[in-house]
Amino acid sequence: MNRVFIMLLDSFGIGSCKDSNQFGDEGANTFGHVNESCFLGLANCNRNGNLYIPNLTALGLGKLIYELTKIYPVGLNRYENTIGSYAYASPISMDKDTLSGHLEIMGIPSFKPWDKFIEKKNSLPESLVNHIIKESNIDGILGNCHASGTTIIQKFFEEHIQTNKPIFYTSSDSVVQIACHETVFGLNNLYCLSSIVRKILDKRKYNIGRVIARPFIGNSIKNIKRTNNRKDFSVVPSEINVMEKLIIEKQGEVIGIGKITDIFSGVGITKTIVANGLSDLLEKTTYAIKISKKNSIVFTNFSDFDSLWGHRRDVSGYAQGLEFFDLKLLDIINQITDSDLLIVTADHGCDPTWKGFDHTREFIPILLYSPIFSSKFLGYRNSFSDIAQTIAHFFSLSNMKYGKSMINENTKCY
Template structure:
């Protein structure tokens, strides 16, 4: 029985891609700019050294970054002979830079069509769509209906929502509709039903909106609005077979989705879902799953969303750096429970440079770090699509070939 562990550090880009100018992101570099910030602010941050991620460096992260950008991230130099994994950097061939797109391309389904977007800053979502949704619930109106960040819109409409019970609806630069409600006064069940109905109405009206994101929040005793861990994404189902589905169909395998992974794939190609949030909790559950699942061919797929949602979008450079350092400290726990034939893949889905303008994702290359006991440490080159990951997994499990991507390793 073989096992693959995909640890996806959501938004950890390693330098702007060749087509980044088409997205307004030329010069973005999530890892590099975080390292640069820490280097020049280390006295203020009360650190003798810059960002400390020695285990990620040994797995080839900074080497992949050097080949992507032409230089090591500041303070992250390492001798190539000290790297213990094979590594590469990859560019996306998909038309967008959002979470769903990145994940789908990784498992063999690049997005080569155009998502639909609600681009207006005000009155983003057409009135007839809102009217149709409202007819199912009789909310007596909405709040927002604009393009905004989650933090801004809760501060603007949170109190009014709690008083009126009108849902807060908004969009972003991604192909999404987001709905935020107080989970105590509005109710989670009602909120999830609202998301489900919204997804159905968008689909019926032939809108290719990738995700309807439910954003529950609460108001604390200090009057702050805080998102809870009960987020749910209603996504369009994959348009073809992913490597996840192939493992189940062709090898009677098992796919364990941890965090928000099952939402991203609409639970297609998933045999077990573990909904958990928080970086430490996600790591705990991932390590436990590795320890306890060895009777079948298995993929354990974890999305570490905090790097994106808490630190990338909120432009929290220090939080992002601290999160990377914490993740790095726990890598030995993962390596220690791996068996001889296990394959560990550490990667990302896009960038979200916390030093960049605005609050959106950034079009960047991603790292691919491949670790297996006794693996030969080599640079695997510039991969032209994220789907090389899916093709490598298919080869590893002796599955039928994916339509996109090339195998990176002879294993």
Template sequence: MKRVFIILLDSLGIGYSKDAYKFGDKGSNTLGHIAEVCNKNIGNINRKGNLYIPNLTSLGLGLATKHASGKFPVGLDKNKKIIASYGYASSISSGKDTCSGHWEISGVPVLFDWHYFKKRENTFPNKILKKILLKTNIFGYLGNCHDSGTNIIYKLGEEHIKTKKPIIYTSSDSVFQIACHEKIFSVEKLYKISNIIRKILNKSKYKINRVIARPFLGTNRNNFYRTNNRLDITVKPHGDTVMYKLIKEINGKVVAIGKVSDIYSNIGITKSVKSFGIKNLFLQTLKYIKKSSNNSIVFTNFVDFDSLWGHRRDVYGYAKGLELFDSMIPKMIKILKSKDLLIFLSDHGCDPTWYGTNHTREYIPILLYSRNIKPCFIGHRKTFSDIAQTISSYFGLSKMDYGKSII
């Protein structure tokens, strides 16, 4: 029986990549810097001791980081017995966004440039805004600027409640975001206008990666918070992913947990499981590992590392999340069958010690565990697509256009 389980720790970069200077990210290192801050216990009286992730360390994460960045993460156990094959990969995609990273992992790198809305007083083009007002029947909007998701609802949430006008904004990523209060605007209405905006952008000259619906709750700026009803509406992948090939060529099954189905526009997915939070995502992953049959992929994205801690530059939150995740790994390894292939990796960096609030251009770890594979260093992989080629080879699928098989 052949099964693959992809465990993606969203934003866990392990050192700036060779081309990081193009993005202003030379010097970034998500895992390395988190470990350093924990070791020094900077500014947090509630935190004592080094970053404690013994299971990820035994899978080779520390050594992968050392090869990628030149430095073993401070505080991790250098003498830990290694039980998996480990290495690191650089991206050939043009951007450091979510879709580019995920698509490249699945064998479809993004070699073109997405469109990014410029940072100015009125961010979105008037032609687009006029079409949105006409097609959605909304009578106005707030925002129309660059901002973070938490900051903009703090600034404009109360006005939104009074006027019922959607808050529209973007970031350094290729995104069009809409924030609305769930009780004032309704999630259904927010989803509806988000899908309309997606169609408008698809027909325009603007190649925008994602339209993101961002619902929130609360009564005033002091207690507004974003809910788990977020919806990412992406463009469809421009090529056949390894998941799509698994379904098409051998009638396989792909279970997408968390935000994975959104990222791939539900292409190459046979079942989508919505779940939130490190613990719940892990439990859902365990459930579907136990349930999955021959020729199956279970693909889980642990988004909290990116959305809750990376973007918000919360070093200690990130560390605590890693430690919680790490503590549950033995449960996953215990239920694996002899031929199962378990892959831990990431999609980009989001160094919580770096300036700004954006992703960082970094190498990602690749940790391969299987009872049939002898642990070894798999080297520097020149593209994330080596993962897709490896999975394709494992299942006996037709060869992917990009990447080289690791096993």
């Protein structure tokens, strides 16, 4: 049938890469520090102090970490039967954010750094703010500073409710984030405002990756809760990605689950399945695999690892999330046929033990599985785009501009 299933654990880095010192991330290691914290009893996991992820280990994660560090991960069963092939990759894109990671994975590295509003106060220039206020017909904005989302919502909650002014904030990523009360301001109004901001940024030639609508609910500071109705308004990809190639050259189908459609601004996606939270995402992914047809890609972003546990520096949450994902991963592995390819990977790191609350510049794992392929170490890959080139060769598509396939072109073996 020739199907590819991409399971992307958002932020699941496996160690700081060669240029991590340029990002202040030398020594960061998302998986390594989560696993070590469990082993040392500093984080709660579900099996006697050891992280229990036998299915990821079977796909080659343990052996991959050994190839990278020459030390087998503490607590993992090194004698697990390995059924997958494994590699690790560093990015050639200039940033360490979600958009750059996803674009490079699909064959479009970002060689030009994104623009960022890095000022801690008055992040957005006054002229830009005035343009937004005029075009969107709002009375003004709150915040306009570099901040954590949960913190800034608490700070401006009461003023937002009283004035109905949206809360704007930025981070170290190339984003403009807009937080509004889902019922007081209105969800559709928030989406409309975010769309207007996206258009203004593009018109004014700001190379900003995403405008993120961040709705929340609650009737007091004590019970504020961000909802699952977040929506990303991403810049349109500058070149063709491998998903588009599949649609054009093979009349294929691409099912985006979770925030995949938003990340790619809908480009290269033929069907969107809305899902929120790890359990729902896994359930919808299993369903999508069952209904997928010949020449199809199912692409899921498991965002909780980044947004709930990485950024919030919740080591126990990250560990328990990995164990839950691993438990359900077996159902997915059991659906893989001889003509399918399963890819488990990540887009960057977000070490929950690291300083600050930002992403970390790390290697990503690439775990590949098909019943007809033997288990093998596929080495170090110098671009995430090797994944895109591998997918192109798997479907017998024309070559991508960037990347090197991990599959032999003639025999379709590793």
